Amino acid sequence: MKRAGPQAGLFFHLHPARVAASSLRPTATLGLGILSAVLFALLALSGTLLTLYYLPTTSQAYGSMLDIQYLVPLGGFLRTVHRWAAHLMVVTVALHLLRVVACAAYRGRARNWFIGLGLGASTLLLAFTGYLLPWDGRAYWAVRVSTGMLDNLPLAGGLLRGLLLGGDSVGAATLVRFYAAHVFFLPLLLLLLFVWHLWRLRRDGGLARPGEPEQLLPARPHLLVREAALALAACAVVASAAWLWPVELGAVIDTVRPADPEKAPWYFLGVQEMVSHSTLWGALLVPGLLTVFLAALPFADGAGRYTGVWWGAGRRRSLLAAVALLALLVMATCLWLEWRQLRPAGIHPSAVMTILALLAGVAGWLLARSRRAALLAFFVVMVVALGGFTLAGWWRGSGWRLLLPWAG
Amino acid sequence: MQDAGKNTRRWYWLLLLLATWLLVVLLAVGWRELHPQWRTLQRRAAAGRQDAPWLGMIFSEPDCSGDGNRCRTCHFPGQEHPAAMRSHLDNQSGCSHCHGGTGRALVIPAAHSLPGTRLVDPLMYQPFVQASCAGCHLPGEKPGSERLARGAMLFLRLGCSLCHPLGTGGRGGFDFGPDLSTMGRRSTEELRTAIIDPRRDFAASTMPSFATSFTTHPEQLDDLLVFLLSLSLPPLDPGGDGWCRSRAGRWQGLVEQHCSACHNLAGRRAGGTFRHRCSYLLERGAELNCSRCHRQASSADSDDDCPLLEQHRRNCVVCHRQARGERS
Numbered sequence: 001m002k003r004a005g006p007q008a009g010l011f012f013h014l015h016p017a018r019v020a021a022s023s024l025r026p027t028a029t030l031g032l033g034i035l036s037a038v039l040f041a042l043l044a045l046s047g048t049l050l051t052l053y054y055l056p057t058t059s060q061a062y063g064s065m066l067d068i069q070y071l072v073p074l075g076g077f078l079r080t081v082h083r084w085a086a087h088l089m090v091v092t093v094a095l096h097l098l099r100v101v102a103c104a105a106y107r108g109r110a111r112n113w114f115i116g117l118g119l120g121a122s123t124l125l126l127a128f129t130g131y132l133l134p135w136d137g138r139a140y141w142a143v144r145v146s147t148g149m150l151d152n153l154p155l156a157g158g159l160l161r162g163l164l165l166g167g168d169s170v171g172a173a174t175l176v177r178f179y180a181a182h183v184f185f186l187p188l189l190l191l192l193l194f195v196w197h198l199w200r201l202r203r204d205g206g207l208a209r210p211g212e213p214e215q216l217l218p219a220r221p222h223l224l225v226r227e228a229a230l231a232l233a234a235c236a237v238v239a240s241a242a243w244l245w246p247v248e249l250g251a252v253i254d255t256v257r258p259a260d261p262e263k264a265p266w267y268f269l270g271v272q273e274m275v276s277h278s279t280l281w282g283a284l285l286v287p288g289l290l291t292v293f294l295a296a297l298p299f300a301d302g303a304g305r306y307t308g309v310w311w312g313a314g315r316r317r318s319l320l321a322a323v324a325l326l327a328l329l330v331m332a333t334c335l336w337l338e339w340r341q342l343r344p345a346g347i348h349p350s351a352v353m354t355i356l357a358l359l360a361g362v363a364g365w366l367l368a369r370s371r372r373a374a375l376l377a378f379f380v381v382m383v384v385a386l387g388g389f390t391l392a393g394w395w396r397g398s399g400w401r402l403l404l405p406w407a408g
Numbered sequence: 409m410q411d412a413g414k415n416t417r418r419w420y421w422l423l424l425l426l427a428t429w430l431l432v433v434l435l436a437v438g439w440r441e442l443h444p445q446w447r448t449l450q451r452r453a454a455a456g457r458q459d460a461p462w463l464g465m466i467f468s469e470p471d472c473s474g475d476g477n478r479c480r481t482c483h484f485p486g487q488e489h490p491a492a493m494r495s496h497l498d499n500q501s502g503c504s505h506c507h508g509g510t511g512r513a514l515v516i517p518a519a520h521s522l523p524g525t526r527l528v529d530p531l532m533y534q535p536f537v538q539a540s541c542a543g544c545h546l547p548g549e550k551p552g553s554e555r556l557a558r559g560a561m562l563f564l565r566l567g568c569s570l571c572h573p574l575g576t577g578g579r580g581g582f583d584f585g586p587d588l589s590t591m592g593r594r595s596t597e598e599l600r601t602a603i604i605d606p607r608r609d610f611a612a613s614t615m616p617s618f619a620t621s622f623t624t625h626p627e628q629l630d631d632l633l634v635f636l637l638s639l640s641l642p643p644l645d646p647g648g649d650g651w652c653r654s655r656a657g658r659w660q661g662l663v664e665q666h667c668s669a670c671h672n673l674a675g676r677r678a679g680g681t682f683r684h685r686c687s688y689l690l691e692r693g694a695e696l697n698c699s700r701c702h703r704q705a706s707s708a709d710s711d712d713d714c715p716l717l718e719q720h721r722r723n724c725v726v727c728h729r730q731a732r733g734e735r736s
Binding site for chain 1: 415416419420422423426427429430433434436437440441466475476478510512513514515518525526527528590591592593594609
């Protein structure tokens with residue numbers, strides 16, 4: 001059999017010629033990177049079609065959305081596909097980050113790690129700028145709530161908010177700015193970063209895996225058939241969701257009275273929930289700590305064994321499972337106290353979970369004598385915390401009371 | 409190598425399965441797209457008719473507030489209005505500026521802003537649709553707007569305009585309440601709550617509860633809501649032509665002459681007896697320092713006319729200086 005060499009054509013040239021057999025297993029990466037890329041392609045396609053009808057002025061935006069929804073052939077379906085694919089892409093990108101951290105695939109790949117962080121930030125910004133475009137009540141207030149939280153940042157907070165909004169409040173300038181970013185600048189940035197990301201992956205020798213020599217298989221057909229299956233799966237899931245659960249437009253914009261309560265988009269709900277307890281912890285300390293953690297990760301844990309293996313050495317899994325369980329219990333207790341309105345005034349759940357995360361990190365270092373274990377323990381607790389806070393934000397009802405869906 | 413080869417073959421089967429799934433979903437989407445609700449409704453209406461030129465067409469027209477209306481795609485001309493209202497159809501001015509709803513929508517839940525959708529429009533239903541009459545007619549001037557007229561009289565009788573004056577140009581009076589014409593369209597639940605339990609949605613509200621005013625005749629609360637909804641009608645687009653423009657001018661005049669809420673009898677005479685219930689004012693007497701000018705006040709429980717009325721010998725203009733175009 002002829003050894004696969006440099007490939008002809010751009011699409012195949014971007015792919016590696018040969019792939020390790022272990023990288024092809026579904027459990028190696030869960031296909032999250034490919035899924036994110038496919039969802040982006042779907043979003044680009046549906047988004048391009050939507051730009052043919054959408055009008056980004058405050059007087060015409062809502063009407064043009066109504067026209068897309070009800071008049072344009074397949075307009076409602078396209079719009080729903082676009083929205084579902086957007087939400088799904090935020091999820092797959094976040095899970096991709098979790099997978100990379102869990103497998104320590106950042107080791108020796110600091111540049112690609114930062115490119116990936118840039119891709120993640122671009123995805124979130126794309127989702128956020130797109131959220132405003134329908135210009136209905138839900139969009140307006142979600143952006144108003146989210147940008148309001150920016151004021152809590154010291155020094156640059158007000159400036160950043162003014163830059164985003166194009167003024168003091170969400171208005172016509174904001175809509176134009178968000179539209180330009182959403183339709184042109186951010187997709188361009190994402191595309192460039194994505195190509196760089198793939199190229200760095202090739203330069204770094206493919207997907208991260210333990211250093212044992214193993215057999216390499218030709219990418220055609222082994223990698224490509226898996227990619228095609230993931231692409232079709234993503235399309236099928238998004239199309240089914242769009243068919244089953246069409247998205248509705250919200251009520252006409254009302255800048256005077258918000259619904260009660262008004263919430264940020266779900267990917268910022270965790271921050272909104274934390275800020276509702278304490279602006280210091282929610283807006284500054286927790287996001288700051290997470291940013292520092294993510295930035296320092298490839299340097300703090302630059303090399304070691306078990307790279308590319310989920311969670312590292314076998315023994316460590318029980319430690320991490322115990323940490324996760326403890327985090328879940330503490331989070332559930334915080335939520336229960338919140339529901340019963342028994343939480344003591346000075347104790348903030350975000351502070352509790354952050355301190356628990358730091359303690360878990362210390363415990364991981366002491367028990368396992370490994371930096372990766374410490375970092376992973378910290379990360380697991382923070383992920384549980386963010387998930388719990390997002391859920392709490394989702395369950396908040398009128399007057400910002402926590403209302404459990406089964407108990408009220 | 410053989411393991412990978414076997415695995416890859418399995419992936420080919422998965423590929424086929426997924427492609428089939430996607431195809432089925434896309435076919436379902438296409439089917440639904442080819443059979444929209446409005447086409448089904450049109451076909452049903454056309455059954456048995458010789459002549460149905462509108463079959464298969466989307467009917468679009470602008471309404472007087474400049475928004476698009478596609479209501480007549482399903483609501484065929486002449487079918488829906490009672491005989492007395494048929495003249496409104498000749499205007500070709502759209503439907504949604506009287507009936508509310510989402511004029512551009514082509515499915516029933518969204519077009520009618522049904523409960524369960526995110527859209528809210530009480531004007532879709534009786535009696536609240538009577539609020540739209542105030543866009544062009546004085547309350548009670550035309551048959552079919554009786555509840556609007558009763559609501560307007562209630563608004564004065566209960567003293568609402570003391571804190572929520574009807575004049576344009578912002579707040580007046582004692583500057584307690586927001587200008588109701590700028591609040592936008594509210595749902596009837598929200599309006600009911602605002603009258604019966606004002607502090608429920610807005611804890612800092614200083615508005616008293618008017619729950620006791622409606623215990624004997626609860627249907628009067630709906631009358632008041634009809635009037636309140638009439639304050640938030642969309643402005644007519646003066647750039648429209650013909651019928652819309654002539655009505656736009658009339659609407660402007662009505663906004664400035666809020667007196668017409670009560671002065672709606674022939675010759676602009678006021679109808680009914682208006683009793684200025686001052687219980688709210690009396691409760692806040694200390695704060696308002698009424699005793700500086702009014703030595704004698706009736707008790708808060710009495711149903712007597714407000715002492716101000718007696719003092720000024722029913723010379724309304726003393727309080728209602730807005731009638732002359734000045735701020736009070």
